[in-house]
Amino acid sequence: xxxxxxxxxxxxxxxWKAFGEREVLRGIDLDLAQHEVVALIGAxxxxxxxxxxCLNLLEPIDDGQIFLGDVDISDPRADxxxxxxxxxxxxxxxxxxxxxxxxxxxxxxxxxxHRMPRREAEDRGRELLARVGLVDKAKEHPDxxxxxxxxxxxxxRAIATDPxxxxxxxxxxxxxxxxxxxxxxxxxxxxxxxATILMATHEMGFARDVADRVVFLDDGLxxxxxxxxxxxxxxxxxxxxxxxxxxxx
Amino acid sequence: MLVAVASTLVFAGIIWATVINTPGWxxxxxSFFDPEVALQALPKVWDGFLINLQVLGLSVITVALVALxxxxxxxxxxxxxxxxxxxxxxxxxxxxxxPFIIVLYLVGFGLPTITNTRxxxxxxxxxxxTLTYSAYVAEVIRAGIEAVHPSQxxxxxxxxxxxxxxxxxxVLPQALRKMTPPLMNDFIxxxxxxxxxxxxxxxxxxxxxxxVASLTYNFTPYVVAGILFVLLAIPTIRLTDWYTAxxxxxxxxxxxx
Numbered sequence: 366x367x368x369x370x371x372x373x374x375x376x377x378x379x380x381w382k383a384f385g386e387r388e389v390l391r392g393i394d395l396d397l398a399q400h401e402v403v404a405l406i407g408a409x410x411x412x413x414x415x416x417x418x419c420l421n422l423l424e425p426i427d428d429g430q431i432f433l434g435d436v437d438i439s440d441p442r443a444d445x446x447x448x449x450x451x452x453x454x455x456x457x458x459x460x461x462x463x464x465x466x467x468x469x470x471x472x473x474x475x476x477x478x479h480r481m482p483r484r485e486a487e488d489r490g491r492e493l494l495a496r497v498g499l500v501d502k503a504k505e506h507p508d509x510x511x512x513x514x515x516x517x518x519x520x521x522r523a524i525a526t527d528p529x530x531x532x533x534x535x536x537x538x539x540x541x542x543x544x545x546x547x548x549x550x551x552x553x554x555x556x557x558x559x560a561t562i563l564m565a566t567h568e569m570g571f572a573r574d575v576a577d578r579v580v581f582l583d584d585g586l587x588x589x590x591x592x593x594x595x596x597x598x599x600x601x602x603x604x605x606x607x608x609x610x611x612x613x614x
Numbered sequence: 615m616l617v618a619v620a621s622t623l624v625f626a627g628i629i630w631a632t633v634i635n636t637p638g639w640x641x642x643x644x645s646f647f648d649p650e651v652a653l654q655a656l657p658k659v660w661d662g663f664l665i666n667l668q669v670l671g672l673s674v675i676t677v678a679l680v681a682l683x684x685x686x687x688x689x690x691x692x693x694x695x696x697x698x699x700x701x702x703x704x705x706x707x708x709x710x711x712x713p714f715i716i717v718l719y720l721v722g723f724g725l726p727t728i729t730n731t732r733x734x735x736x737x738x739x740x741x742x743x744t745l746t747y748s749a750y751v752a753e754v755i756r757a758g759i760e761a762v763h764p765s766q767x768x769x770x771x772x773x774x775x776x777x778x779x780x781x782x783x784x785v786l787p788q789a790l791r792k793m794t795p796p797l798m799n800d801f802i803x804x805x806x807x808x809x810x811x812x813x814x815x816x817x818x819x820x821x822x823x824x825x826v827a828s829l830t831y832n833f834t835p836y837v838v839a840g841i842l843f844v845l846l847a848i849p850t851i852r853l854t855d856w857y858t859a860x861x862x863x864x865x866x867x868x869x870x871x
Contacts, residue, residue: 423771450774460769464787474773477783522773 372435374399374561375420375530380429382412382419389415391585393429397530397563402556404572404593405565407582408608413565414457416582417532420563421452433529450478453528457535459519461507467494468503471522479526486525493521497551513544517551524555531555533564569612573597581605648834655826655835662812662822663842669736669808669818673743674801680744681751686781688756702752709749714807718742722814739811747804754796758789791861798854805847809839819843 373396382390389412397403405413418424420431422438422445431439438448461470468490475486494500497517499510507515516536523531533552537545549571556562556575566572572579573593580590581604589602600606633639687695687702709717721742726733762785770780812820819842823835 418768421772423768446771446774446776449772452772454769454772456765456769456772458765460765462766462769462784462788464791473770473783474775477779478774526773 373397374434376432377420378430380419381427382415382424383427389585390419393587395580395587397561399561400559401578402562402576404576404579405563405582406572406579411582412585413582414534417534417563417565421449421454421532450474450526451529453523453531455519455523455533455536457538459515461515461519463507466504466506467499467518470507470518471525474526490525493525497521511544512540513547516540516548520551529561531560531562533562535565535567537568569597581608583608645833646837648832651830651832651834652838655823655838658822658826659819659835659839659842662817663819665736665816665818666808669739669743669811670805672740673747673804673808676740676744677747677751680748681755684748684752685755685759689759706749706752709746712746714746715810717746718810718813721745735811735814735816738814739808739816743804743808747800750800751797754793754800758793759785761792762788795854795858798850802847802850805850806843809843
């Protein structure tokens with residue numbers, strides 16, 4: 366026994382979520398340590414997106430608890446807006462704001478939620494955009510950008526406020542194959558910088574490369590989880606094997 | 615271009631000749647388009663028209679405020695707001711179905727009667743126009759708000775924006791673009807309907823025209839008033855067309871990218 370494991374940054378226990386009669390999450394327990402990168406895999410409809418949305422309180426949960434640090438953020442008395450601001454979220458279809466320039470997209474939360482002066486927010490926004498090679502697009506509207514550029518801008522928007530946890534929801538699924546690389550490259554850089562990331566993904570090769578842990582979700586339950594090397598090469602459960610076989614076939 | 619000009623000239627010539635040679639044109643010209651009567655009527659009609667403009671200008675502000683409030687009330691979610699939603703929905707259903715002239719009678723004659731006070735006609739006109747048009751405009755605003763894709767709201771909430779911040783920074787600016795053409799159409803209807811306040815006894819453009827018409831036994835003053843309303847509407851109509859075309863262009867450009 367060495368030093369005790371640090372308390373997880375994000376902890377979900379016993380999460381239940383139903384949409385009408387359909388139970389989407391049926392008792393999820395999941396921990397995420399600081400600087401940890403966890404990949405969520407599973408078929409469409411297995412509950413990956415719903416889980417991500419429940420974690421940053423975009424969807425109310427029916428049962429269970431969520432802790433961020435040692436704060437119970439699933440407590441109805443918690444300030445949901447302030448808690449969401451501590452997360453960064455990136456969506457499959459970018460969801461950039463079409464009426465705002467790229468720079469305004471990136472700085473909106475800093476200015477409106479975090480009350481940062483516009484100048485300061487814009488300096489920081491430009492700096493981040495420069496890092497991802499989009500500073501020359503700062504004044505453009507999102508519809509002038511390619512899909513890959515839009516998704517990179519959306520990632521910059523998510524990290525502009527220095528969130529404690531990044532939730533990435535199949536962020537390359539809507540992209541043309543030749544644009545996937547540039548987005549994954551950016552995520553890889555964030556991983557290198559020590560970001561804490563939970564990502565739902567169908568990019569098995571990428572998950573294997575960057576994730577510390579892979580979690581296989583099936584029908585609202587975590588069937589199996591472990592280091593990528595183990596889960597991808599020697600899955601314990603028949604369901605996992607089935608899913609991976611279908612995916613690599 | 616040349617063909618269009620030539621065709622227009624020929625067409626106009628034919629219509630002109632037909633109208634001029636129609637039996638009875640002389641009497642039509644005399645009772646509807648008498649320049650002398652028109653000149654005589656213009657000052658009075660113009661003075662009245664300023665009252666119509668006053669009602670219009672005030673109503674634009676009150677309609678915008680009331681309609682926005684009703685629309686936002688209708689989009690509130692959660693069981694707590696059920697009665698509020700029902701009231702807002704009932705209001706829009708009722709007032710969109712009611713003929714404007716009935717609202718005008720009820721407000722214009724009813725309101726002073728039940729309150730037993732004399733109220734300025736402009737105020738009564740503004741109340742009636744606001745009651746009716748807020749119902750239409752609220753529906754346009756609501757449709758605009760609901761036409762903004764839910765993923766936009768989701769992205770804003772994910773950044774930590776609250777309900778009002780999301781509405782103000784993300785939803786309404788996008789909804790406004792979708793709402794502008796139908797809103798402008800409602801504005802055009804409103805420009806005409808403020809002419810109806812003459813039935814409340816307001817000395818507006820139409821009442822002014824009526825008084826001159828009854829003195830001269832000539833309908834030209836009505837035509838003069840009509841032309842003023844048309845001149846008022848044309849810029850809005852052109853602006854609507856221009857804006858709608860521009861929106862279409864932008865959407866098509868966006869679709870290619």
